[in-house]
Amino acid sequence: xxxxxxxxTATIESIGFAATHDGEFALAVVLRFPNxxxxxxxxxxxxxxxVMAKANVSxxxxxxxxxxxxxxx
Numbered sequence: 202x203x204x205x206x207x208x209x210t211a212t213i214e215s216i217g218f219a220a221t222h223d224g225e226f227a228l229a230v231v232l233r234f235p236n237x238x239x240x241x242x243x244x245x246x247x248x249x250x251x252v253m254a255k256a257n258v259s260x261x262x263x264x265x266x267x268x269x270x271x272x273x274x
Contacts, residue, residue, distance in 0.1 A: 210268045211234045216264060228243065228252075229242075248274060256271040
């Protein structure tokens with residue numbers, strides 16, 4: 202029996218900020234996978250508004266607990 206898709210989905214564990222090589226800021230997002238592993242991805246400043254609109258949130262902290270697919274814009 203295959204696990205359902207929701208059980209296999211990484212979730213957003215935490216949000217922070219990181220500096221880019223251009224001196225801009227990016228949202229640092231830690232993803233938690235069902236097997237316990239983690240990974241960090243960055244959302245550049247210019248992509249933050251579309252991500253938040255897709256997730257229907259008004260602050261970045263509201264992304265915590267959501268599936269990682271909301272980051273895919």
